[in-house]
Amino acid sequence: MLLRTTNVSKQFNGVYALKDIDLEIEKGEVHGLVGENGAGKSTLIKILTGVYSLDQGDIYWNDQRVDITDPVESRKIGINVIHQDYVLIPAFNSVENVYLGSEYPKKNGRIDWKSMRKEVEVKAGELGIEIDLSKAAYELTPPQRTCLEIVRAMMTDCQLLILDEPTASLTDKEAEILFSIIGKLKERGTSILYVTHRMDEIFRLTDRVTIFKNGTKSGVVETNKIDKDGLIDLMTEKWKAQAISHSSAIGEVALEVKHLASRDGIVKDMSFQAHTGEILGIFGLGGSGRTELLECIYGYRAVKDGTITIKGKESRKRTPRNSIQEGMVLISEDRRGKAMIGGMSVRENITLSCMERYTKAGRFERKRESEAVRQQIDALQIRTTGTEQRAIELSGGNQQKVVFAKALMTGPNIFLCDEPTQAVDVKTRNEIHKLLRERADAGSAVVFVSSDLKEVLDVADNIQIMSRGRSKELLKNEGLTSNEVLACCYDK
Amino acid sequence: MKKTEIKKVAQVYGTVLAMLAIIIIFGILRPAAFLTVKNFINISRQMAALTVVSIGATMVMVVNEFDLSVGSMASLGGVMAALMAVAGVPVGLSFLLTILICMVIGLVNGFIVAKFRVLSFITTLGISTILDGLIYRLTGGATVFENIPPTFTWLGTAKIVGIPFLSIIMLIFVLVFAFFMTQTPAGRKMYAIGGGEEAAKIAGIAVGKYKILAFVLCAALASGTGIAVASRVGSANTSAGAGYFLQSYAAAYIGCTVSRQGIPNVAGTFVGAAILSILANGLTILQMPSYMQDIITGIIIVVAVIAQKLGRGDAK
Numbered sequence: 001m002l003l004r005t006t007n008v009s010k011q012f013n014g015v016y017a018l019k020d021i022d023l024e025i026e027k028g029e030v031h032g033l034v035g036e037n038g039a040g041k042s043t044l045i046k047i048l049t050g051v052y053s054l055d056q057g058d059i060y061w062n063d064q065r066v067d068i069t070d071p072v073e074s075r076k077i078g079i080n081v082i083h084q085d086y087v088l089i090p091a092f093n094s095v096e097n098v099y100l101g102s103e104y105p106k107k108n109g110r111i112d113w114k115s116m117r118k119e120v121e122v123k124a125g126e127l128g129i130e131i132d133l134s135k136a137a138y139e140l141t142p143p144q145r146t147c148l149e150i151v152r153a154m155m156t157d158c159q160l161l162i163l164d165e166p167t168a169s170l171t172d173k174e175a176e177i178l179f180s181i182i183g184k185l186k187e188r189g190t191s192i193l194y195v196t197h198r199m200d201e202i203f204r205l206t207d208r209v210t211i212f213k214n215g216t217k218s219g220v221v222e223t224n225k226i227d228k229d230g231l232i233d234l235m236t237e238k239w240k241a242q243a244i245s246h247s248s249a250i251g252e253v254a255l256e257v258k259h260l261a262s263r264d265g266i267v268k269d270m271s272f273q274a275h276t277g278e279i280l281g282i283f284g285l286g287g288s289g290r291t292e293l294l295e296c297i298y299g300y301r302a303v304k305d306g307t308i309t310i311k312g313k314e315s316r317k318r319t320p321r322n323s324i325q326e327g328m329v330l331i332s333e334d335r336r337g338k339a340m341i342g343g344m345s346v347r348e349n350i351t352l353s354c355m356e357r358y359t360k361a362g363r364f365e366r367k368r369e370s371e372a373v374r375q376q377i378d379a380l381q382i383r384t385t386g387t388e389q390r391a392i393e394l395s396g397g398n399q400q401k402v403v404f405a406k407a408l409m410t411g412p413n414i415f416l417c418d419e420p421t422q423a424v425d426v427k428t429r430n431e432i433h434k435l436l437r438e439r440a441d442a443g444s445a446v447v448f449v450s451s452d453l454k455e456v457l458d459v460a461d462n463i464q465i466m467s468r469g470r471s472k473e474l475l476k477n478e479g480l481t482s483n484e485v486l487a488c489c490y491d492k
Numbered sequence: 493m494k495k496t497e498i499k500k501v502a503q504v505y506g507t508v509l510a511m512l513a514i515i516i517i518f519g520i521l522r523p524a525a526f527l528t529v530k531n532f533i534n535i536s537r538q539m540a541a542l543t544v545v546s547i548g549a550t551m552v553m554v555v556n557e558f559d560l561s562v563g564s565m566a567s568l569g570g571v572m573a574a575l576m577a578v579a580g581v582p583v584g585l586s587f588l589l590t591i592l593i594c595m596v597i598g599l600v601n602g603f604i605v606a607k608f609r610v611l612s613f614i615t616t617l618g619i620s621t622i623l624d625g626l627i628y629r630l631t632g633g634a635t636v637f638e639n640i641p642p643t644f645t646w647l648g649t650a651k652i653v654g655i656p657f658l659s660i661i662m663l664i665f666v667l668v669f670a671f672f673m674t675q676t677p678a679g680r681k682m683y684a685i686g687g688g689e690e691a692a693k694i695a696g697i698a699v700g701k702y703k704i705l706a707f708v709l710c711a712a713l714a715s716g717t718g719i720a721v722a723s724r725v726g727s728a729n730t731s732a733g734a735g736y737f738l739q740s741y742a743a744a745y746i747g748c749t750v751s752r753q754g755i756p757n758v759a760g761t762f763v764g765a766a767i768l769s770i771l772a773n774g775l776t777i778l779q780m781p782s783y784m785q786d787i788i789t790g791i792i793i794v795v796a797v798i799a800q801k802l803g804r805g806d807a808k
Contacts, residue, residue, distance in 0.1 A: 300694060321696040330694060338694050341687035343753055352684060352695040355677045363675050390753075406695065 001063060002027045002191050003048075003160060008057035010043055017043045019216050021057070025160065028189040030182065032202045032223065035212030035235055036486075037286050037451040041195050043215075045162055048193075049081050050074040075101075080153035081162040088145055090138035095120050097137055098152045123154050127184050143174035150181060161185065162193045167201065168287050179205060197285040199228050199490040211235055228490060229483075236482045237454070250461065251276035253312075254445035255328070255414050257297060260306035261469075266292040268469030270306070274414070274445040279436060281460025281477070282449045285489050289469040290449045291333055294416045297447075298323050298330040310414065324353055326414075329407035333418035333449075335396075339403040342392030346384050347373045349391045350405045376405040381431070397428030404435065413444040420448070421455065433459050453482050465489060506799075507749045507760070511767050518774035525777045533655065539769035540662035541566075541717045541724075545736045546743035546761045547669050548713035551706045553744055553756040554673065556686040557605060557612035559707060561620035562714040562740055565594055566733025568623050569718025574636040574644065574728035583643045591715050597623070598711025602704030627730050637727035648724030658720055665713070670758040682706060686755070742793040743768055748800040767792070 003025040010018040018040045025031045035041050046052040048059070050068045059066055061077055068074045088097045095113070098120045105112045105119075120133060129147045137145060146166055153161055163182075167175040182192060182205060194206055202209055203223060210220045211234040219234045255274040261267055266289045274280045284290050295301035297308055299318030307314050310326050323330070332338035340349050350373045351358060358369035373387045380401045384394055391402055400420065407415070415436065421429040436446050436459070450456050456463060457480060465472040465488045473488045519527040545562055552559040569590050576586035601619055605612040650657040673679035682702050684692040693699050717736060722728040746767055747760025768789060775785045 298694075319696075320694055321698065324696040332691075332694055334690075337688070338690045341684055341691050343687045343755070344684065348680065348684070352692075352697075355680060359677060362677075363671075364677070364680075 001025075002029075002061070004060040004063075006058050006060070008044070008047060008059070009055050010047060010052060011055055016215050018047070021212075021217050023210055023217070024220075025191050025193060026207075027159075027191055028186055029208065030186055030192045030194055030206045032206035032209035033193055033195045033212065034197070034199075034202060034209060034231060036453065038214075039212035039235070040215040041212055042164075044212075045081060045164060045193075045195065048074065048079055048160075048162065075156055078157050078159035079162065080156070080158045080160070081164060082146065082149045082153065082166060083164050088137040088148060091136055093136050094131055094133040094140075094148055094151075097148060098123075098155055100152070102155060119155075120151060124151050126188075127151065127154065127181050129181065141174070143170050143177050146170070146178055147181065150185075158190060160191045160193060162195070164195045165197065165287065166194075167196070167198065175201075197287075197490070199231065202231070203228075213237065229487070232483055232486050232490065236486055250278045251443065254310070255297070255447070256307075256309040257293075258307045258309070260293070260296060260308065261304045262289075262292055262296050263302035263304040264292070265304075266469055267296055270466065270469065270471045272464045272471055272474070274447050276413070276443045276445050277440050278462065279440050279446040279448050279460050281456040281463040282447060282466055283453060283456050283463055283485060283489070284466035286451065287468075288466045288489075290451075290466055291418050292469075293466065294330060294418050294447065294449060295332075298328065298416055300330065324410050324412075327410075327412050328414040328416065329353075329410060329412040331403055331407060331415065331417045331420045333422060335399060335403060335422070336392075340391050340399060340406070342390065344391060345388045346377070346382070346391055346394070346402055347387040349402050350376055350409060352406055354409045372409070373405075376409065380405055380435075395425070397424035400424050400428060400432070404432065413439075415439060415444060415446045416449075417446065418449045419451065421450070421452075453485060457482060457485070507746060507763060507767075507796075511763060511770065514767065514770055514774065518770070518777070522774075522777050526774055531773065531777075533659070535766075535769055535773050536659040536662070537656040537724075538773065539765050540656070540658040541720050542736060542739055542743060542769060543662045543762055543765040544665050544720070545714050545717040545733075546740040546747075546765050547665060547758055548710035549740040550744045550747060550756045550758055550761045551669070551673070551682065552612070552710045553741075554682045554686045555703050555706045556689065557703060557706065558616065559601060559710050559714075560613065560616040560737065561597075561601060561623060562710065563733045563735070563737030564620040564623035564627070565597065565711055565714035566718035566721070566736050567729070567731055568597075568627055568733075569594055569715030570722030570728040570732050571627050571631055571636055571718075571730060572715075573719045574640060574722050575630060577641055577644045578636065578639045583641060583646075587647075587719050590719060591712050594711045594715035595708050598708040599704060601711065602707030605707065606700035606703045631728075631730050633730055635727050635729045636722075640726060645723050645726045648720055648722070648726075658724065661720075666758060666762045670762075673758050678702065678705065683755070738793075739768060739789075742789065742796070745793060745800055746796040749796055754800045754802075764796070 001024060003023070005021055005023045008018060008021040009016060021044060033041055043052065047054050048068065050070045050073050053069070059068060066077060089100065095117050099116055105115050117133060124131060127150065129151060131140065131144050131148060137148065140148065150161070166178055170178065185192060196202060206223045208220060208222050209231065211218045211231065213235055214237065252275060253273045254276050258271050260270040270293055272280070282290055282293070292301055296303050299320050299322065303318070308318060310328060315322070336342055341352070347370060351369055358365050358372065370387050377384060377387070382401045382405065383398050391399060394402065417436065421432050436448065440446050448456065448460055457477060460477050463475045463477055463480070463485060465475065465485070467489055475485060475488070525531065545566055549559060549562055572593065573586045573590040576589060577583050597619065601616055604610060604615045648658060652660060673682065681692070681697045684695070684697055685699050685702055689699055718733050721732050743764035744756055744761050746764030748754050748756050750760030750763050751757045771788060772785060775788065
């Protein structure tokens with residue numbers, strides 16, 4: 001047994017991110033790891049690579065108990081990870097990148113570039129990887145970069161290679177190259193922990209799969225003894241939408257998106273309609289491009305193709321400013337970076353998008369402004385020492401209420417909400433849900449993105465599935481179960 | 493009052509207290525020469541140029557950028573106005589044209605920074621070098637002083653009921669720009685950009701436009717400073733503005749310590765410029781060699797930057 005963990009647990013702020021995880025990986029095995037967003041996959045990877053320390057449990061490596069205290073230690077015993085985001089230095093060439101973090105060979109006191117290059121060529125050759133070694137990393141294609149990282153991992157005596165969503169940025173053809181390398185690694189006896197959302201890859205590549213659910217292990221199976229539905233069953237908590245009180249009927253189309261593609265290629269082909277009176281959930285797995293989609297619609301991210309029609313008016317060149325003027329607001333998922341200005345007061349944050357309203361002859365009327373802000377503070381029950389407290393000093397839930405207050409001040413009727421209840425307390429979360437429902441009932445259209453499927457099922461009238469930047473099924477949220485939604489997401 | 497509150501008050505008023513302490517020290521050492529109304533009027537005139545250019549630097553700092561071309565811009569302002577006046581352009585018009593031309597240069601600064609999202613540090617360093625070359629082309633490297641009309645020096649030397657006209661202008665500028673930055677939407681938007689550029693963008697603020705505005709205003713104030721200096725001394729030195737670059741940022745950084753959150757602000761910058769000018773004046777009266785003035789000014793700048801960091805609460 002190459003790796004065995006027993007009862008590994010990790011808590012953050014008193015909440016278990018991982019609980020009693022027993023994981024076993026054999027020598028030369030490709031072991032899949034699946035689970036929903038937030039199931040604990042990343043936490044486990046970080047424990048195995050020494051980024052997090054564990055609270056409880058033991059790790060055995062080749063049947064010896066080990067303490068993985070830091071990333072260097074992890075690499076030393078033979079664990080390497082290849083992340084979703086590359087950790088190559090863009091301006092360095094392949095040889096330099098491969099040797100990052102390891103000792104440069106020297107000859108007569110000078111760096112021996114020749115032998116370094118040869119060594120890299122040999123390692124790459126063994127895996128059948130062809131890369132122009134003198135090219136800088138930024139000149140390489142995404143699969144070439146992944147290959148380069150694998151070569152780097154092989155420079156040390158790597159016995160366990162962890163691949164974290166390695167195909168996320170690859171095309172199908174590019175992924176094939178990666179798969180053939182995985183085959184070669186397996187032949188050489190290197191074990192692989194393959195973490196992915198993509199079911200087809202699990203069935204194609206892995207020998208066994210461990211399934212995580214809410215920080216616990218819900219099963220480990222031999223891949224050829226289970227099918228997709230069986231896996232999804234193990235991954236998801238059975239959750240059925242509560243009956244939503246649709247008080248008003250869904251009205252006309254408020255926002256229509258057709259074949260939208262972002263310039264950065266993350267959103268590829270997205271089409272959907274959001275109606276007045278509707279809360280439309282957009283659900284997709286991590287990396288499906290939900291945030292990017294909303295930012296494109298709002299005019300914050302560059303659009304390459306497609307049309308966005310707001311209340312029957314098509315507009316090509318979008319800016320956040322004209323979105324606000326047209327009555328559309330974005331509640332960004334990145335609260336501290338994009339949704340509020342921490343160093344500014346609650347007052348200044350709330351009136352940020354409409355401050356001109358509180359001026360007379362070009363000068364602020366502080367009294368009138370404070371009065372309007374106080375009304376919002378009361379209406380949303382924001383807990384603050386007053387209008388002048390800095391936003392950064394508030395709790396997460398109250399910060400989010402400030403963000404909502406800022407949006408509401410512009411009198412919007414289309415809401416783009418990206419993880420609006422992220423890192424807020426349960427009470428605020430319910431208040432936000434209630435607020436959005438009230439707005440929908442009053443004739444607004446709400447686009448609701450959350451990585452928490454249960455939440456989407458609780459809140460949305462309809463659910464638009466998004467997968468790898470494309471729109472998939474549109475599901476009516478009546479008696480819908482989490483399994484049915486996920487089955488659409490995992491479908492190839 | 494809690495301990496943290498006391499600390500905050502000390503942070504805000506500490507800088508003002510430091511200024512008073514400096515005055516008291518010089519007052520004790522040289523009461524006859526330093527502690528006179530005449531000397532303080534003199535200081536107010538000397539600090540006018542620094543204050544005005546520092547307000548410009550402050551506004552660029554507010555939008556989280558840097559303008560390294562303020563020194564060269566000031567030199568160019570003085571040279572251009574003087575050359576125009578010598579060539580027979582009415583003095584008032586020569587001042588106005590100079591400021592307008594420099595505003596266009598500021599527009600270029602701002603446009604490059606906003607449009608191409610490049611480091612303002614490098615952009616304005618490049619522009620600054622171009623301006624230095626331009627000044628040499630205009631003057632051949634020589635100070636402009638021959639045939640300067642007498643009206644040219646009125647701005648820098650006139651007094652109104654015993655108070656230098658420059659000092660009055662300085663006070664007006666401090667009030668106007670402090671008002672602009674704290675009481676108008678444009679000012680608050682600039683602070684919002686500095687506080688969080690992406691959040692400002694999402695809130696619908698035209699980030700590029702206000703960054704450009706900051707650079708344009710900075711250029712206008714820098715060139716105005718150059719004009720004032722040339723007018724005060726009756727000639728335009730090709731590097732008259734060079735010293736103002738570092739001094740203006742020093743004033744602005746000292747000014748940050750006058751704000752609770754350690755952010756740049758016009759009133760604070762005024763205090764900063766006053767501290768630097770009082771120091772220069774006092775040390776001269778004490779007949780300290782100029783290198784000592786450099787050393788002391790340098791120490792104050794470093795201390796101010798550390799104090800500003802501590803004020804923001806993000807120091808390690």
